Amino acid sequence: MSENELNEEFEKVCLEAEVPTHMPKRVQVGGRGVLVAKQGGTVYAVDEFCPHKNRSMRYGILFDGEIICPHHHYHFDLETGRCKSRCAPVHTYEVRVIDGEVWIRP
Ligand code: FES
Numbered sequence: 001m002s003e004n005e006l007n008e009e010f011e012k013v014c015l016e017a018e019v020p021t022h023m024p025k026r027v028q029v030g031g032r033g034v035l036v037a038k039q040g041g042t043v044y045a046v047d048e049f050c051p052h053k054n055r056s057m058r059y060g061i062l063f064d065g066e067i068i069c070p071h072h073h074y075h076f077d078l079e080t081g082r083c084k085s086r087c088a089p090v091h092t093y094e095v096r097v098i099d100g101e102v103w104i105r106p
Contacts, residue, residue: 001096010096010103016043017100024067026058030106033058034093037078039065044078045093045104052087 013027014036024035026048033048039062050057050069057076061068066075067090074085081089094105 006096006098006103010094010105012101012103013045014102015100016097016102019043019102022062024058024060024062027104029093029104032106034104035060035067036095036102036104037062037067039078042079043095043097043102045095045102046076046078046081047091050074050076051083051090052085057090 011029019025019036019038021038024037027034027036034045035048037044048056048058052074055071057067057069059070065078067078068075074083074087076083076090081092083089096103
């Protein structure tokens with residue numbers, strides 16, 4: 001992907017070094033709250049709000065490739081957004097990490 005394509009299609013949201021491994025980092029993408037999460041050396045991005053009761057997962061726990069909603073503890077796969085608890089999936093975003101910068105496609 002060229003630098004132009006990256007600039008046109010993705011938004012730079014933070015530095016990878018700013019993303020902790022034990023909890024998500026909240027950023028804004030296209031006016032929406034998005035959670036950036038690092039697990040196993042990979043950076044993921046999902047919508048901030050839980051599809052179960054539309055509450056923020058900002059203080060959710062990251063474990064084994066999933067984010068666990070702090071409200072009713074539903075688990076969402078960070079890569080696919082799928083929920084193990086009969087809930088709708090959380091929206092996921094395409095992420096690129098380039099030169100230590102995290103870029104997300106809105
Ligand atoms: S609001 Fe997230 S599990 Fe209920």
